[in-house]
Amino acid sequence: MSHREQELCHETSLTDRGVLCVSGADAKTFLQGLITNDLNKTDDGGAIFAGLLSPQGKILFDFFVVPDGNGFLIEAPAESVDALAKRLSFYKLRSDVTVEAEPAWTVAAAWGGTPALPDGAIAFADPRLPELGLRILLPDGVRLGEAACSSASEADYHAHRIALGVPEGGPDYAYGDTFPHEALYDQLEGVDFKKGCYVGQEVVSRMQHRNTARKRVVPVDGDAPLEPGAEVVAGAVPLGAIGSAQGPHGLALLRLDRLASAKAKGASPQAGTTTITVRLPDFATFELPADEST
Numbered sequence: 001m002s003h004r005e006q007e008l009c010h011e012t013s014l015t016d017r018g019v020l021c022v023s024g025a026d027a028k029t030f031l032q033g034l035i036t037n038d039l040n041k042t043d044d045g046g047a048i049f050a051g052l053l054s055p056q057g058k059i060l061f062d063f064f065v066v067p068d069g070n071g072f073l074i075e076a077p078a079e080s081v082d083a084l085a086k087r088l089s090f091y092k093l094r095s096d097v098t099v100e101a102e103p104a105w106t107v108a109a110a111w112g113g114t115p116a117l118p119d120g121a122i123a124f125a126d127p128r129l130p131e132l133g134l135r136i137l138l139p140d141g142v143r144l145g146e147a148a149c150s151s152a153s154e155a156d157y158h159a160h161r162i163a164l165g166v167p168e169g170g171p172d173y174a175y176g177d178t179f180p181h182e183a184l185y186d187q188l189e190g191v192d193f194k195k196g197c198y199v200g201q202e203v204v205s206r207m208q209h210r211n212t213a214r215k216r217v218v219p220v221d222g223d224a225p226l227e228p229g230a231e232v233v234a235g236a237v238p239l240g241a242i243g244s245a246q247g248p249h250g251l252a253l254l255r256l257d258r259l260a261s262a263k264a265k266g267a268s269p270q271a272g273t274t275t276i277t278v279r280l281p282d283f284a285t286f287e288l289p290a291d292e293s294t
Helices: 001-009 027-032 076-090 154-164 201-210 258-262
Strands: 010-013 015-021 048-053 061-068 071-077 098-101 106-111 122-125 136-137 215-222 230-236 235-247 248-253 269-271 274-278
Touching: 010 154, 015 027, 015 076, 048 076, 061 076, 061 106, 061 122, 061 136, 071 154, 071 230, 076 098, 098 136, 106 154, 106 258, 154 235, 215 235, 215 258, 230 258, 235 258, 248 258, 248 274
Parallel strands: none
Antiparallel strands: 010 106, 015 071, 015 098, 048 061, 061 071, 106 136, 122 136, 215 248, 215 274, 230 235, 230 269, 235 248, 269 274
8 A cells, every 4th residue: 555545545433333144045035125226236245235115115224235155244323233133034924034133243434545454354345435435344353453544533434424425324314204315315326226126116216207306415514513403494494404514514404395495585594593505416416406506
């Protein structure tokens, strides 16, 4: 690794993430019929980002899936691992599948360069966006080498994620109350529109073909530090709320149709007393009201 790569590479543990394992002869068929993305994309050893939805098409869980041995490792928010394992087990019926939490595993992220990986680590490119770098799964007792990259904090990672405009379940959208399009699954490789049926697929497909997503998570910049959870309004019109925030930069799940109407009337969006500017992430294929683009 060159000196320049060393300067650019950052790594941190993600203590709020956990791992579970889905294994057995039917593991791939089992997951393929449940989740929003296509497991065939993992045949080359890479990972996918996906969700498990309610029958009404709303996100209950989201996670990364990477092949491992005769099954798959699933990286998900640590607080949801047990509930996700229980939910998956509910669908098992007579499938030859074992679903187990793996509490000994830890999760890390590296971006801006390629770290030196210890033996036993499982690393994969973040499938949502190349700039997010690598996700790294570490079995019990395995840690990243201190000399591989400069050590960063979890706050540094989230600042990087926020700057890129990539939302995260929990801080940026509520589980059980958010459609995949609203959480940018269609923009960040979280849903496959050509795969077969999965739970909630009809609703997701309908939103895609009718272009009916009125809400989106978008980056926002304030003229003062932003407060997570602050309501965003334009005039008297509620637009949504701030999710993740680092100083004056954040993400917000907003009604873009209401934003367009408010802007046409000359009203600027605000979060509390902070005036905000709404912008598109570089990867977006949807649009904002013309005078909001920067």
